[in-house]
Amino acid sequence: MRVFLDTNVLVSAAGTRGLCADVMREVLAAHDLVLSEQVLDEVSRVLRRKFGAPTDAVADSVRLLREVAALAKPGPLPDVRMRDRDDLPILAAAVAAQASVLVTGDQELLSLRRVGRVPILSPRQFWEKLRPRS
Numbered sequence: 001m002r003v004f005l006d007t008n009v010l011v012s013a014a015g016t017r018g019l020c021a022d023v024m025r026e027v028l029a030a031h032d033l034v035l036s037e038q039v040l041d042e043v044s045r046v047l048r049r050k051f052g053a054p055t056d057a058v059a060d061s062v063r064l065l066r067e068v069a070a071l072a073k074p075g076p077l078p079d080v081r082m083r084d085r086d087d088l089p090i091l092a093a094a095v096a097a098q099a100s101v102l103v104t105g106d107q108e109l110l111s112l113r114r115v116g117r118v119p120i121l122s123p124r125q126f127w128e129k130l131r132p133r134s
Contacts, residue, residue: 003027004034004072004094006104007042009123014043014061015051023103023123026130033069036093038086040065072097078115084108091115101126 005013005027012020027033044062047053053061074089075096082088087109094102095116102118103126104110112120121129 001031001100002034002070002098003031003126004036004097004099004102004118005039006090006102006106006109007039007046008105009103010035010039010043010065011046011051012105012123014047019123019127020105023127026127028068033065034072034094034097034099035065035069036072036074036090036097038074038089038093040071070097072099080112080115082108091118094118101129 005024009020009023012018013024040062043065044058047058047061048055072093073096074092076092077088078091078095080088080091084106087106091102091109095118099118102109102115102120103123104120105122109120110122114120
């Protein structure tokens with residue numbers, strides 16, 4: 001499965017032990033991680049500004065993500081209404097990469113439920129999809 005992880009999932013995975021870290025480990029172990037330049041730029045900015053991570057550590061994290069992920073180039077912007085227009089290139093990249101799913105904690109993105117053929121799931125929804133109950 002081609003899994004596009006949004007910035008908030010990646011930052012949460014890097015900064016905490018919990019669901020997002022579990023999702024990240026599962027994606028790296030058994031799926032194809034897909035990211036975009038915009039997501040990598042946002043990860044770098046958030047880790048430095050909001051968490052005060054050292055520049056070298058941030059650079060190492062972004063370098064590692066580049067090594068393990070396929071980088072999607074955004075295609076045409078989707079025709080959806082959004083307050084945060086900065087998310088449109090992320091949606092476009094997920095569609096252009098033919099991602100199987102976009103995983104995000106962003107409520108506005110989650111409210112779309114789907115963009116093109118790409119379902120949009122929260123980390124919890126994605127985890128439950130991977131680990132169905134018997």
